[in-house]
Amino acid sequence: MLMTATQALTGPDVAYLVPEILLVGAAIVLTVLDLLLPNTVRRGWISWLTLASLAGAAAAVIGQFAMFNPFDGDAEVVSLLSDSYRIDGFALVMKLVILTASMLILLMGIRTIERDDAIPDKGETFTMMLPAVTGALVLCSTADLITMFVGLELLGISTYVMIGFRKKSSLASEAAFKYIVIGAVSSAIILFGMSYLYGVTGSTNLGWIAWALEQAAADYQALVYVALFFIVAGFAVKIAAVPFHAWAPDVYQGAATPVTAFLAVVSKAAAFIALVRVIFNTAVIQTPFILGPGVSPVGEDVLLALKVLAAAAMIVGTTAALRQKNVKRLLALSGVANAGYLLVPLAIGIGSTSTNNLGDFAFYLVAYLFMTIGAFAVMAVVGRAAGHDELKGYAGLYYRAPWTAAGMVVLLVSLAGLPVTGGFFGKLFILLSAVQMKDYWLAAIMVVTSVISYYFYFSIIRQMFMRTAETEAKLSVPAPTGIVAWICVVATLALGFLPNAFMDMFEQAVTLSRDIWIAVPK
Amino acid sequence: MAGSFPWLTLLTFSPIIGLIVLLFLPGTNRRALRWTAIVTTLVPLALSLWLFAVHDASDPDAFREKADWITIALNHEAVNIESSAYVFQYHLAIDGLSLPLVVLASLVAVMAALASVHIKKRWKAFYVWFLLLETGMLGVFLARDLILFFLFFELTLIALFFLIGIWGSLNREKAANTFLIYNGLGSALMLIAFVLLIATAGASLNATQQGGDLVYTGDYATIRSNLTAENSLTNLPGHYENPFALSDGMRWAIFILLLAAFGIKLPMLPFHTWMLRVHAEAPPSVVMIHSGVLLKMGGYGLIRFGVGLFPGLAEEAAFVLALLGAAGVLYGAALAFVQTEFRLVLAYSSVSHMGIVLLGIASLNEIGLQGAVYQLVSHGLISALLFLIVGSLHERTGTTELDELGGLARPMPFMSGMLLAAGVASLGLPGLSGFVGEFLSFLGLFETMKWVTAIAAIGVILAAVYILRSVLKITFGPQQERYAALKDARLIEAVPMIALMAFIVLLGIYPSVLTDAMQGSFDDIIAQLNARMGG
Amino acid sequence: MGGFYIDWSGELVAFFAFAVVMIVGAVLMLTLTKVVHMVASLAAVFLGLGGMFVVLEAEFVAFTQVLLYAGAVTILLIFGIMMTDHQAVQREPVRPAHEIVSAVASIVLFGILFYAIRTTEFAPSAPPLQAGVDNAMEIGKQLYTQHVIPFELVSVLLTVAFIGAIVIAKKEAE
């Protein structure tokens, strides 16, 4: 039995866990401090310390490039506890993405949460982000179902709590309750699938599963189907793919804007990252292109299911947003559609003409990150000034805050997938891969839904530029939020003008065979 | 002469320089803003005229600017390939096909900038979008990389959305939306076609012993040569069947996608309805550009990408194209005849005139293709002039309803005369540019499709019918009291009118100025068609 | 499986006994009207499951199950009931369509699962796990070696849940 050859965590191995340990430690210290300090002490610095610990974690991740240099083609992946935990190129890059997003969201949220009267415990709201991010980082690194599940739950429970902290808003409580029930059901579904996967392969390790699945798919085809479809369905809830998405608008609406941004970006990204590991080690391998003809159809069927989910997400996300007047819900639906776009690189598999799914995925994820966080930052400002998140709150924004409006145009244009922005190239790369894999219908749906999405993204632009505001008063933009918005705008444009800067880096740092496909310890 | 100086880049991005200057001007200083914009637009005009003068068809590389822009080395595991990459270049060039349109674009831009006196609010923002729009359209005509072309194409889309939506008339938002969605759909189809092309014909492979270098490029010339050389990629290592080969069905699909994409822009029947609202709602100087230049991007794209990449398919589809063209000519004319709003008359007249472009394209011979381009340029000038006049009239009378207008020749003899002149130019009177484009298109098509040409020629009569009906309704007839005190054109309106008219006359009297520039531009296409027939 | 040849081993008898308890408990949970009764029947399911774990020779898991579920979770749920709508009685169904569709969906899903289970012939490559008495010991070892990372993470998770639950549930001084 392979699994009994247990591997313990040695002292040096702890060095590879520095980012996570740092975050957990900071979370505990800050929580304790928050609890112990008398109420008279102001809590503003907690948010900055949280930010600092995130930055520290990011620095630690960058430091890990020294331990494992992904750009070196011959470098060996650091694997802890027989791949429970991996320090590979994909994990490192994705951790940086997650941490960047978290920092931006935190920075943007500092003023927003401080001014949110519905949140009595502001300090905890910030510190609760740290375990959530820890969970997300775990998801980046893990290749073991147990660790993956725990990471997923750590992320999930932290976010339930973060939403619930907005206690004085009954909407937020409702959102938290909806989210926890749906989240728990989806966890149950994922677990059910995982349990079958474990049953037919005898392992929770993805590398082992990938290796054993070919035989298992032949012997226990039905169970493998159930396992993979349940896992896909469960993750579909987490990433809000249609028809598993319906919770998203409600939950997004109820949560405080920075928390919403966290849900829309970090939670979604982390779930996607985990899904990438699962799918590429199961369905993508079980295809004729890799295993040759005669392989069980289960891999292709799962990919087909993912394609259907992607298509449904794109169609429903965009069309439902057409009538949406609440910008938060609108961005939730936009997130649904974007989940569809992000699913495409996973769903198309690999072939002789295209193997750069991960690059497509990562690029669009990064573009999505910046444009969505930027949009939420602007929304936080506008929503606060207007007292609501309705579309009409944006009327005449151009007159009240011209530069913010201009920045928002860039973000919306990027969300709509128009050049010259990161959103455009993200979609373009995905589209190219889809076409290279001859999934024309998927490409067509991508493009057409993008066009439909012009309508509602530009409806915000219409409000900002073509309507007049009720008040001419200048809109005050808190410095941190403004900085975040502009970082996002600049990054979106940078991704648009120099897409190769990121893409090249990623393609060099991450390879499927080294980072995703786990060498089975024979 | 050209040296290594990036003249084309300067040409394309010179409006951006002016835009930056504009940003530093106070938003309330209308005159300064306007004159900055006008002077800015003069730069590309001067450059393009200079290029026009020195362009030498035999030396296509004289003004070629090529730089690596996006080169992405891709993962290439699982395939026996040494390396693979996306290569999208910054690649600008001119030839006989793009040059006339570049001149047209920069010329109309100057005129539209002059005509921007009709803009009454938010001047700074207006000129910012205006100049962005100009960069976009210049780029469209110069770009030689599919992705770059698309970028410029979309830039015009966004800029125009703002220009219509903010400065248009009553239903401006709706018009802007219609424009955005419809044209967005067009460019989406185009994007699919482009992506299909890049993924197949854009792939080139340099085989080596261990594997090969696979490059996906958006370079027009590469795609073109790969498309014509059917089996360029059989040297794929291993025993994969050539995954880059385009089946006949796919070729047709791409061709039809391109046809629809640019057909929407042109607009080709039945994709024209979006244009009506734009024509009716956009501010005058924007419609001048829209009708004068942006529609031409459709014709340009049809020739460059539709016919240029798939001459064989174009030949097989020529009859359908010609029918569509003829239908457009007659349908547009018949509809123009019953419109009661002058701008709608002109909109349908554009449908009709763009039908002639299709006829010229469908001919697939040098005369017809040149005729199509000639018609593009000519219609660009004429419609710019017409819309300039319409804008000036609308500013004074407050209406463009034909029933409410009449007898304007008395209070406004100059503008009425101009309107009449533009009208007769539009209906194809010899001596003015419209005739040459029309005549060459008909002449070209007549070689292959006599009956279609003959039927389409009925449109010549109908053009006279609807143009005279509306123009005479406005200018002739008894003078109306309420218009008696109206003033004729101001100098800043008269100058662009006269200038446009001068170009119309020049092109009508001395067509060689344009046809010589286009000489040889279609040699490749013609040669390919001949080779097909020979083979 | 092929045919319904039933080998009435001790395991099977125990399985059936616990299965009956669990299914009855589960069905009662759905059909009872008083909330507190429902919790009680759920506790029965939890206990039945613990019994089944014992049958499966997973004594440590069974122990945990009883302790955590039948004990802690049930108490927690009762707290939940007490602090919310403890008088509440499950009223008559007001959304018949929703309930019917839910029932159909659940049954179809079960059908799929049942089909998948029944069509599969299990041919284990290794004999059943005979963990024996040092089951708990082995589990402990693995938890602290192979699974130490998730183990530590769960501790963080529990802390988070703990703090979160307190903060959320505590009454705000107005």
Next chain:
Amino acid sequence: METVLSQYAWLVPVFPLAAFLILLAFGRGMKRTGPVIATLGSLASLVLSALVLIEQLGGADEYNNGFDWIQIGGYTLTVGFDVTNLTALMMVVVSLVAFLVNVYSIGYMKDDERISVFFAYVALFTCSMLGLVIADNLLMLYIFWELVGLCSFLLIGFWYYKPEAKAAAKKAFIVTRVGDVGFLIALLLLFWYMPDHDLSFAAIANVFGQTGLITEGITTLIAILIFLGAVGKSGQFPLHVWLPDAMEGPTPISALIHAATMVAAGVFLVARTFPIFEASPAALDTVAWVGAFTAIFAASIAIAQDDIKRILAYSTVSQLGYMMMALGLGSVTAAMFHLFTHAFFKALLFLGAGSVIHAVHTQNIHEMGGLGKTMKTTAWTFAVGALALAGIPPLSGFWSKDAILAEALHDHPALFAIGIAAALLTALYMSRLFFLVFAGKPRKGASGHESPAVMTVPLVVLALLAVVAGFVEMPFEGTGWFGEWLTGHAAAHEGTALVMLVSTAVGLLGIYLGWLIYVKGAIPRDAVTKRMPWLTRLLERKYYIDEIYHAVFVVSLRAIGRAFDAFDRHVVGGAVRLAGGAAVWTGRAATRMQNGQLQSYGLYAVIGLVILAAAIAGRRFW
């Protein structure tokens, strides 16, 4: 012989062009000098073209020169000019009439505030017409052909504020355009069928002179299409409807454009491309019959009209029909001869009518009368014109009409009969016109006064020409040098004595009848009206052609337009809305899913899972 002046013939149209440009640029401030400049321009043209004509009369070689206009690939379109006897003659006719009309207009238009615009248009017209004449190829001719059409349109609509003028101008342009399309298609055909795609008249003569180069079917088609152009321009049936309406323009314009020059361009065109027609008997027959029919048809309408200018207009149509008939009979000489003489006497008649209108401010002949006493010069010059038109010897009209009738008699007795009948009608309506206007007593107090010298001098000059112009070609041996000079071979003169007798008799008969009715009253004026009121009405209403056209073309075009409009709105627009509606509908359905019920959301997920599993995985297990 050396050609000296002919090399500079291209300058002939340039003079008026220069005048046009000057007037266009500076016209507003030049109410006095503008007309003078235009007149000088036409005078210069006249002088130069006269010199060219003299050179050609002296036997100079034909001269041709030109350059490439458009060069595309292997194809070339050229522009150039041709000096031949025919073009030299036409140049003189055009520039002479133009000059006289210019002079006349100085007086006629002097009170109009837009006089410089008027003269600018006239100058442009003169330029275009001269360009049309000297064009050396069909394309260039077409270009100028359209330009004269434009000028005609502009001048008809010169008094733009009059609704009738507006309508007439529009009608003129559109109706002639119908013919022009035929011409255009003929051009396209010729381009692709001619060897080397050469459109020059020399090449046309060369190619169609030989048989077999181009099939007869195509030849006929080309010829008919060219003729269609001529029908439009020359007001032949069925495209004649615009010409009478064109009388809404200032009268000098009617004289210049709609009598003497432009309307004759159709005849000129056929004459210029005559080799094509000669190669196709069917086409020739068509031309002849259309011409003959138009001649009698228009003459019959002219009898029932009351507007002085309309009568003259129908007369023009009728006379143009004569010319066409001559062409159809194969006689370019006769046609050109009649064109030549007609230019003078019809211009004279129109200018005379203009003089009358100028004096009495009405155009209704029933409101005139007795003007012979007050307007002596006008009256006698008008009489000369009328007699010439009626074909009374020895005035010019007699000789030219005689030439045509002689050809008809020789080739086609039926056509001869029609020609004679038309001649009778011509004499009748001219005498009716003359007697009602100049004889009898003044009616409605319209006494009138003689026009100023600047108007009467051109009348006198034209009257002289109307008298003498016929002597260039008389049906006697040794006098037919015109035909020989023009076409290279002398016309045959068989049976001319008979023709002369009959036509003179018919002319006199017509005049006599007119005298009986309108002066003596021996036959009551309403004799016909009483017995056959429908005939009078039919003639008055011009055979209801306008009404028919309105019903057939205008109404149906409008109906088509409306139908297309509905199609555009509902079908094309509907399809677009449908596509948009599909998206909105999907969105609405998707929005309806968002009912706020947590358990519904869960249910969607479960249903989604079930469907995915059943549809995608399930198919492997069925």
Next chain:
Amino acid sequence: MLSSYLTMAAILFCIGLYGALTKRNAVIVLMSVELMLNSVNLNLVAFSKYGVVPSLTGQIFSLFTISVAAAEVAVGVAILIALFRSRGSANVDEFNEMRR
């Protein structure tokens, strides 16, 4: 024998699912979710003994599941209490303030 356990787990899962989808009382919904999670444990433990490659991993996995589920219930109940304070109701179908 494995099939029986798996079937039992499937029954529990579906009953839990049905309960989660239909019960109006929020606490019962949470209970139903727990039922679903429990069925997974049965799967894991059964596979742990009778699986293709029997191993203790299944049992360990189930331990993680149990603890996570407990934490989830705790948070769930806490949120429910907060929600009940503001709404005065614990009926799931009345938690529909946000929709469309």
